[in-house]
Amino acid sequence: MPSPILTHSYYSDFFAHKGYAFLKKIAADYTPPSNLVIFSVMHCYEGSLPYINVLAELADSLVFIPKSATAEQNQALKGTIQTIPHCNIVDDHFNKQSLRDPLVAEALIRQSISADSQFLILDHGGYFSHAIEYLSQVFAEQCVGITELTANGLYKYLNKSFDKPLVTVSHLSIKAPADYEASECIVHYSDQILREEFGLKINNDEFLKVGVIGAGNLGRGVIQYLKGKEISCIQVADIDSRKLTQFPRNGVQVSSIERLVSQCNMLFCCTGNGALSEALLDSLDKSVFIATVTSADDELRLPELIASGALIEVGGNNLVREYHTRNKQSLYLLAGGESANTPFKTGMGDPTLYLFEAAHMLAGLQLLEDSHGFKAGIQALSETDEIMIAERWLHHFYNYG
Known part of the structure; x- marks a missing residue:
């Protein structure tokens, strides 16, 4: 297996390898189904590379949807991401505005999955919120569920009626x-x-x-x-x-x-x-x-x-x-x-980034393992899981315990 692509610039890997190893440990407790497709909305930050690699290793195909605020400023980084095995960056026309149209969101999913695929949506900012009611019906057999990272993204899913589970990590204390x-x-x-x-x-x-x-x-x-x-x-x-x-x-x-x-x-x-x-x-x-x-x-x-x-x-x-x-x-x-921190290499130099990435990923892995254990609609990742992530993070980075 080739070495993971964890950095874009030679001088920035102080925490990247430790972050990658931490996320791998969280994922090791789960065995994703075969022919899995993950749709991941994420900032185009160099600090996201360890997380992108782990997701790409979990899935047969990782469909990476970069948030426009950072994608436009980091075209070279997009090239690096495209070289990660099993990772595919969507065309520019699949963006936050266009994905408000349920038919556009459907087209993206159809071009990315096969007849026997299961897929998971790891959302960040409610990109799929406008289409979720339609998608949960059209892909009733193949859509496992959704996870949402942010509070403003969660707000967009409120008052929507859909019969798939959505697990939010937006209000966790570890964020x-x-x-x-x-x-x-x-x-x-x-x-x-x-x-x-x-x-x-x-x-x-x-x-x-x-x-x-x-x-x-x-x-x-x-x-x-x-x-x-x-x-x-x-x-x-x-x-x-x-x-x-x-x-x-x-x-x-x-x-x-x-x-x-x-x-x-x-x-x-x-x-x-x-x-x-x-x-x-x-x-x-x-x-x-x-x-x-x-x-x-x-x-x-x-x-x-x-x-x-x-x-x-x-x-x-x-x-x-x-x-x-x-x-x-x-x-x-x-x-x-845009957010005034977007020009910075968010996550570089501070491993707190891996806390909420681990929570976001864990919510998705739990949906894949037992989607019937979650109710339809919005629910939060459990306090027990949050404590587990915190303890493992403290031990991994700071020799806690």
Whole structure:
């Protein structure tokens, strides 16, 4: 068997081999069925290579659907992924937008499976959510189930009626370390963009007033790293007031979303779903800079805002996209409207990435082993499984126990 392709650049394999070995240990407890096809939606990161290799070894065919935010910036890496045995990257026209059409999703699956294939969908961001009701009927005998990695992706599956199991790992506590890692990158890279494109520093209190919308793992992480940059006046808002009770004692000002937007001009949107309403954008009386923790398509529902005329795109580059509100105020989306950590080699230098990858993979393996043990619709990976992953990870990387 050839050596796995774990890195794209010669200098970046410090954790890749250990990560690959860890994921292999998790998978070793299961024997997937023959003629298995796995559809995997994933960021096109170098840090994902160990995971892609393990999935490709589990399946007869791994159909890799790269998320557009990172695929466009990492064309050379896509070439490396294409050389992994049993791994096939989909054509560019199979993307988040086109897969909203059930017939397009059906066409992708039909071209990838044979008559006796079983297939599993490892989703990331709800790519198959719009088509799942249709797919679960058309492929009733061959679709084993779905797993979903993210909270914003899970949201898209809510209120859908489908008779296949969906196992979510979006709210596991073992995802928190990777969320804090992402938060650090988001703050750091937002600062770099402000410096390079606007000649500003993020801690320029005289010009930038910083607000954070959303007080989940990512929002709390963003606040932590903002405070590390000695930003003294941070406002935070969340629709769930319980999440705000921790902040006053830590010197962070709690606020309504309306007041925060009216007073701040550097916004970190950390909700995963619709952080800024059309009415709030219409109320803007100044230009604002916005960094999002996921694609602006989800975080701001950007296509809807453009369709309604609340935002009009006027230009920009891969670092900044500029939009105008109805009141002619400028809205600058940092990182081109994608999560502000996408330019970084996510997962490189920090093995927390392998925690949620292991959970995502394990959920799929359990579906393959006993899909009848899961009910139709949405359910979470068990606490027992989460503890097992945490203990094995601690032992593998840090000699725990």
